[in-house]
Amino acid sequence: MSNENPLRNEIVTEEKKTKKKKDSASTLGKSKTLLATPYGLWMAAFIIIPLILVLYYGLTDGNGNFTLDNLSLIANPINRKALWLSLKLSLISTAICLLLAYPLALVLKSMKLKDNSFIVMVVILPMWMNFLLRTIAWQNILEKNGVINTILEALHLPALNIINTPTAIVLGMVYNFLPFMILPIYNTLAKIDDNVINAARDLGANGWVTFKRVIFPLSMPGVISGITMVFVPSLTTFAISTILGGSKIVLIGNIIEQQFQKLGNWNTGSGLSIVLMIFILVSMTLVAKYDKDSEGTNAW
Amino acid sequence: MVNNKLIDLINISKSYNGNVIIDDLNLYVRENEFLTFLGPSGCGKTTTLRMIGGFETPDQGKIIFDGKDITKLPPNERQLNTVFQKYALFTHMTIAENIAFGLKIKKKSKAYIDDKIKYALKLVNLEDYGNRMPDSLSGGQQQRIAIARAIVNEPKVLLLDEPLGALDLKLRQDMQYELIRLKNELGITFIYVTHDQEEALTMSDTIMVMNKGYIQQIGTPEKIYNEPENAFVADFIGESNIIGATMVRDRLVNILGANFPCVDEGFGENKPVDVVIRPEDIDLVAPEDGIITGRVTSLIFKGVHYEMDVMANGYEWLVHSTDLSPVGSEVGLKVDPFDIQIMKKPESDDEEAVVNNEQ
Ligand SMILES: Nc1ncnc2c1ncn2[C@@H]1O[C@H](COP(=O)(O)OP(=O)(O)O)[C@@H](O)[C@H]1O
Numbered sequence A: 001m002s003n004e005n006p007l008r009n010e011i012v013t014e015e016k017k018t019k020k021k022k023d024s025a026s027t028l029g030k031s032k033t034l035l036a037t038p039y040g041l042w043m044a045a046f047i048i049i050p051l052i053l054v055l056y057y058g059l060t061d062g063n064g065n066f067t068l069d070n071l072s073l074i075a076n077p078i079n080r081k082a083l084w085l086s087l088k089l090s091l092i093s094t095a096i097c098l099l100l101a102y103p104l105a106l107v108l109k110s111m112k113l114k115d116n117s118f119i120v121m122v123v124i125l126p127m128w129m130n131f132l133l134r135t136i137a138w139q140n141i142l143e144k145n146g147v148i149n150t151i152l153e154a155l156h157l158p159a160l161n162i163i164n165t166p167t168a169i170v171l172g173m174v175y176n177f178l179p180f181m182i183l184p185i186y187n188t189l190a191k192i193d194d195n196v197i198n199a200a201r202d203l204g205a206n207g208w209v210t211f212k213r214v215i216f217p218l219s220m221p222g223v224i225s226g227i228t229m230v231f232v233p234s235l236t237t238f239a240i241s242t243i244l245g246g247s248k249i250v251l252i253g254n255i256i257e258q259q260f261q262k263l264g265n266w267n268t269g270s271g272l273s274i275v276l277m278i279f280i281l282v283s284m285t286l287v288a289k290y291d292k293d294s295e296g297t298n299a300w
Numbered sequence B: 001m002v003n004n005k006l007i008d009l010i011n012i013s014k015s016y017n018g019n020v021i022i023d024d025l026n027l028y029v030r031e032n033e034f035l036t037f038l039g040p041s042g043c044g045k046t047t048t049l050r051m052i053g054g055f056e057t058p059d060q061g062k063i064i065f066d067g068k069d070i071t072k073l074p075p076n077e078r079q080l081n082t083v084f085q086k087y088a089l090f091t092h093m094t095i096a097e098n099i100a101f102g103l104k105i106k107k108k109s110k111a112y113i114d115d116k117i118k119y120a121l122k123l124v125n126l127e128d129y130g131n132r133m134p135d136s137l138s139g140g141q142q143q144r145i146a147i148a149r150a151i152v153n154e155p156k157v158l159l160l161d162e163p164l165g166a167l168d169l170k171l172r173q174d175m176q177y178e179l180i181r182l183k184n185e186l187g188i189t190f191i192y193v194t195h196d197q198e199e200a201l202t203m204s205d206t207i208m209v210m211n212k213g214y215i216q217q218i219g220t221p222e223k224i225y226n227e228p229e230n231a232f233v234a235d236f237i238g239e240s241n242i243i244g245a246t247m248v249r250d251r252l253v254n255i256l257g258a259n260f261p262c263v264d265e266g267f268g269e270n271k272p273v274d275v276v277i278r279p280e281d282i283d284l285v286a287p288e289d290g291i292i293t294g295r296v297t298s299l300i301f302k303g304v305h306y307e308m309d310v311m312a313n314g315y316e317w318l319v320h321s322t323d324l325s326p327v328g329s330e331v332g333l334k335v336d337p338f339d340i341q342i343m344k345k346p347e348s349d350d351e352e353a354v355v356n357n358e359q
């Protein structure tokens, strides 16, 4: 008899709890809607309206008639090559960021700092300097007669020719976007209860199995948002490629920028932007889907 | 049933940042025993349990398990499993995957694992929950899954750290019986941590009462309750009257100026002692029949008995009685000799922990 009782009791209390939750949620809901209004207006002004404009220009010709020509311009060899290079460099940068950030986040977690704001500070600190300034600083470091080559020359070593190569662009991307990978991964890792890790050890898992089966899967949300936050700005950047790639290397971001700034062709620029957005949406969906799939089969 | 030593803690000490948490602790656990660490929060119960589980290494001393020194062995190489205070389930796995975790590491066959999952879920009364995620279960259910996840590995010893601490009273009581049933069915050793004296008295074969990192008393629940060795134990386990007194000679103690016959010997003559008298052991009699007399100052009906405060010889005695004496009435107090528990006054360093904790 006592075997069954606890179960029933629990189910009853559980139902009560959910009911309560719903009640408070609906009252909370109203005040939340009110609070969210300014944010909603802000979103409309600065996100929705530009998006509608991009869609409008991208799907019309100079006379305002509907057309898909702007989108198909991506098939143009120059544009296609730029998109392909952008994808390649962003993927490489994202992978490098992940490989650098994950171990660093693990180390930060193992330090068990009581105050997370310290870590946020250290990681964010370089960002207090303007993004363009930092990238230009790298240009000076990598230049033919830059800091690195001056040092190499003094040591009678052969000069490095990194500037204006894809390597320089990847370096710029990694340098600029690494914090966006570290922070979300560190956040999810820090949230993992020590006893969950202890439980894995207790059940016979050694350090590596504990990492593979428990720590890494639990940190996936952080990894995914890290990937998103590095991949998207890398794919759309034009500043990094302009500064560190010179005029030789053209990314899709540069092409779009040119359409808007130099050629004043809003229709083509918007059309290519839409294609880029579609690429981002598709790749993010793939990443999210991979995450779901791996969750279903995560245990061996 | 209870037989040889399975775990032996020898001269264990542990400190954190210079604060001594456990000081020279010696303890053994017998096979099949239900041993409970009982003590106030912060007294070092979890720390002791974590050293047995392998999550902390003692600064000094040895831990022997089944004849082997395991002091430095990592947790995954110890033949015991832990049920953690806040369940610590793997939230990214289903209930079945949680339970299978240890078995998969041991590379058991799929058929064996499936069997075990079914068996364990049945054992904890959650048969149909295998495909659910931990977050969709209530606290009590999650706790039972944590137990199931541990016991499928057939550990020799199960360590449980306040496993019922987060549950409400009714559920906690039901789960106490569940755990006793489980232990009997599995026939394994339980080391159980709680700060709830009732829980400890209900469930344990043996209780180790701790305070400030020192063992205060080890014994059966009856022994701990009826014959507390010091004021701390008496105070922590149940309600009691703890009074400073003088041992006049063997079998006679002077409490608040009145001589009470008792059964204790060997404390010397005219030596200061503490006496413990449980409220239910005090008989209320006519004033002329009492060893001392006093006046009832408060009265509360508690269902089974009345709880009364009686002011006598400058001390407010707590008395439980089924007979009612109204507030203000004069009563005599009498105590049977064997109901008076005499305790040595604390002298040495480790006994100091007792004194500091009295309010
Ligand atoms: N990792 C740690 N670092 C520093 N102090 C700790 C640590 N773990 C426990 N303590 C301290 O040790 C004492 C005993 O803790 P614990 O064993 O958890 O007590 P209990 O389980 O009896 O409540 C407490 O004062 C606690 O603050």
Ligand SMILES: [Mg+2]
Residues within 6 Å of the ligand: B042, B045, B046, B047
């Ligand atoms: Mg504890």
